[in-house]
């Protein structure tokens with residue numbers, strides 16, 4: 001089998017890393033190498049920064065409509081190539097093809113379209129001082145910005161950063177996860193097809209510890225937008241904060257799904273299955289701690305487990321597979337180690353807990369059964385640490401106050417979902433939850449205009465809508481005093 005080879009995109013050109021070295025890329029469903037991606041170095045980042053510096057004056061001074069036209073062209077091209085991109089995402093990440101087709105790729109196009117439109121409506125503030133004068137705020141692009149993204153929603157999260165950064169008039173140095181580089185590589189070809197001016201977008205492949213770090217350390221990169229693990233976020237902040245870089249950090253989560261006895265039963269059940277196991281549980285927003293009111297606990301658990309046992313795990317190209325492979329051998333081992341830990345902590349496996357070896361072409365892939373664990377206290381490691389795989393725990397609560405206390409008892413604060421038909425309770429609980437995002441009677445329903453991000457160890461800053469355009473611009477206040 002011939003191996004695909006990806007390339008960096010610097011100054012408008014596709015090219016190998018300066019050291020000509022490559023890293024292996026695996027197809028998780030097959031458990032084998034299918035491609036190689038550049039193992040770039042700091043000098044590749046430096047070359048990209050030079051190209052971005054050359055491109056910045058032109059790009060930042062283009063009228064908004066012209067920049068918007070480029071972004072819309074990128075969106076159109078993603079839509080036209082959706083089938084290829086969806087297949088690539090599935091090959092690279094292991095997620096079911098139906099999911100790449102339905103969610104990842106349309107959302108990537110939507111990211112460009114949304115910020116392409118938003119930038120033409122972006123206005124800045126004026127503050128009038130009675131009889132004295134008027135302040136107005138200029139919001140200009142920052143310059144060169146770094147965008148670093150993870151492997152779970154590769155093109156979706158990559159474009160969620162790149163699109164607003166470009167829309168605001170910045171030039172971008174972007175790094176996808178080296179575990180899932182394929183759609184980022186295809187995006188560089190799309191940028192070429194869109195005739196994006198050379199140097200405006202540069203995509204460097206390679207390891208976080210080398211390329212990611214070089215982006216964070218580069219003195220001419222003035223802002224870093226990062227999505228990934230909390231530990232990496234802390235490391236990035238320790239380098240970037242003393243350099244006074246602007247930072248947006250979207251980090252891990254340990255999200256509660258809080259289910260009250262008066263919930264709308266069928267929808268709650270169906271959505272809780274989705275929020276637990278979509279994308280193999282590898283979404284930062286997945287509800288991994290399910291809290292159920294005691295009076296319905298037994299019935300809910302029985303019906304939830306029965307539904308999960310119907311979910312098929314297998315070949316991501318098979319439309320009947322609800323779960324595909326987890327992203328890597330290392331990640332599969334990590335998830336399995338948490339299942340062992342949960343049992344050592346006294347957890348009871350209600351369903352799942354084993355690796356799956358499908359028949360046929362996927363027999364060597366990294367598949368794990370959707371797993372539900374009960375009988376654990378909220379303070380144990382299983383309930384406190386992010387597993388980021390198809391593993392959830394289920395606990396009961398008796399009162400609203402207890403549900404809130406358990407939900408908030410975590411170092412994370414990304415997203416929570418609440419299920420109740422009591423309107424007052426919905427508002428009351430939502431207000432008390434220490435999370436950046438609360439969904440009531442739904443999950444992962446997104447409006448791209450809303451602020452997106454977490455509190456506590458789930459990060460700092462917000463993405464989405466005006467928040468993203470504000471992050472990627474530097475405000476300057478100008479006061480004109482009347483004579």
Ligand code: NDP
Nearest residue numbers: 150151176177178207208212213228229232250251252284
């Ligand atoms: P990592 O933190 O390991 O990696 C994220 C990105 O950062 C990758 O491109 C990685 O490169 C790079 N990186 C690693 N080390 C450094 C470094 N020292 N300096 C700069 N860049 C670096 O996360 P994962 O890829 O494992 O993604 C999973 C995590 O992402 C989970 O914790 C999940 O919760 C979080 N996440 C958060 C979301 C949110 O919106 N809050 C959304 C989605 C995921 P490399 O791949 O080479 O290591």
